[in-house]
Amino acid sequence: MADSSGTTNRAARLELDQRVARELRDRLPLVAERTVSAITAEVPSYSGTLTGQMRDKIENAVRIALGTFLQLLERSQGGNDPSTPLVPALEAAYALGSGEARSGRSVDALLAAYRIGARVSWRELAAATVEIGLPAATVAEFAELMFAYIDELSAASVAGHADELASVGRARRRNVERLTQQLLAGEPEEVLSRSAERADWPVPETLTVALLPQAKLRGALALLDERTLESSEELPAGEPGEETAVLLVPDAHGDRRRQLARVLRGRRAVLGPARPWARVCSSYRRVLRVVELGIAHPAEGEPLDTEQHLTELLLSADVEALTDLRARVLQPLAALPAATAERLTETLRCWLLHQGRRDDVAADLFVHPQTVRYRMGQLRQLYGDRLTDPRSLLDLTVALALPVGDTGAG
Structure with missing residues (x-):
């Protein structure tokens, strides 16, 4: 991750010699300990999680981050390229955000930790600068630069968190799409179970297939179980060029079938039978057969229920x-x-x-x-x-x- 910020350029203007930087560096273990204590006390998502080896790891990360900041100041005084230490710090912050997303913690919790960390770190380091006797103007510049540095770290962590969620979301969507196609194709149950686990999809008792025009899908999905799976295809029996949505609705059997029918009312839907979840392909075939037969929808806008046309289906089998x-x-x-x-x-x-x-x-x-x-x-x-x-x-x-x-x- 390249450093494109102005923090490194501004560091060169700060009159902070290496002696002062070393004295501040000696305070870092205490600063890190108090920073982590404040985060665990004030951010519920971290309460009880930053203990033992994990706490030691986070304290070390705080020391490294603040140490990188001081190293940045020392290099700026020595005339070297000040961007060198900042690049790995930003990369580490990005990785931290990505890891927090994988751990299930929200970006709000992450930002709260940064805010508290900035407050506590500055309080401790500010006390040190006063003891050392730095001029007020230098202390003010030091504070401004330190908060700018922490802002850059938090921005990198937020980017890592967002990218990780996007990556996980894309992977889950691919897994869900694969599971949906396998269910419609009638793959063996052991294959379906593995795919459901990879997709993090809770297995229901039954699935019911419903067909409806893609244009009428969104309103229906908002009223259905969040585990509902969807696919799409263009059926010969539909309107010319009309894409059809295929829904696999969980646990819509028994009395809940009437509720599903109410949701689909007025949406030109075709409703298949409820089947054990791993055998939903038979519900799908039933729906496709009714569409092929061209059976008319009820005039009152109710979905075309395949259960009401079993005789036609049976007699049309041969x-x-x-x-x-x-x-x-x-x-x-x-x-x-x-x-x-x-x-x-x-x-x-x-x-x-x-x-x-x-x-x-x-x-x-x-x-x-x-x-x-x-x-x-x-x-x-x-x-x-x-x-x-x-x-x-x-x-x-x-x-x-x-x-x-x-x-x-x-």
Whole structure:
């Protein structure tokens, strides 16, 4: 770290001979001890932490920092390059800030320690300069230069602290992104557990996938669990050029699913099922399948809940098989005119779904109950005993579960 400050230049103007500097240097052990005592007493983050070897280490660091300052003054009087001792001091201060960030202490605690250190150091050294008999102007210049030096050290420490946090933040973001992709890809649980540990991500009981437009993401994230993971992709079923956000929401199972649905209301979201956290890939596949089918969102703005469309998902799993089954069970109607076959097929579908309740079938078809009775008479003639055979009724129900003409393929 290069020295670009004016402290070294100003040091040359201070009339402080080597004898005085040596006398001040003799006071450094006491200054360091009292400085560390004040920091531990006044800064809660350091209370109880600066003990034993750690205290000795910090006291030594204070002695070195103040010793570097005095060395700077001595060199300035000797005509040598005064920047030489300051460069390692700034580098050490930068490293101190970085280490404090890794230890979890805030920059506020670090700056508080510097403020207290500056106060105590100056109090002790000022008393020494008065005892030595330095002129008042020299003492004032000494004080100004010392505080400027400590300001430079604190600025270097703040830079080290900020850079360390930024580096840690980037590393964690990379680890979280890797974990998210591994979860969506269905990696083995042991791989996921290691990735979760590296990402410092607390493992939940379940994860639920939600898809929504990227433009509607921020407002939702503010209301969701802070452990929520996110990814993004462009889905063919979305609006042209629209990027879609993929959210993995922790512990949104049971009654909390309704709360998640409320958060996603009005955001054109697709909500997958809750799954054990390491098996969230199945929730993701479920959501993608619903998007592929092109199932419409509820008109009232509720999220499209995949749990409400399990029949369509099941029947669309093998579209050719469903088509073949439908053709087979409708074979008795094959010889009829197309319009007649369509009316009877829809009547049979409603009859199956309403378990033969004639008035309900009539209401669903918007016809008179006698019309339903007439059509069912035709169907009984065409199907015979198959309308009372359990296996045939199962085939008919599955084949006609979706509206006529809809194979579930979207």
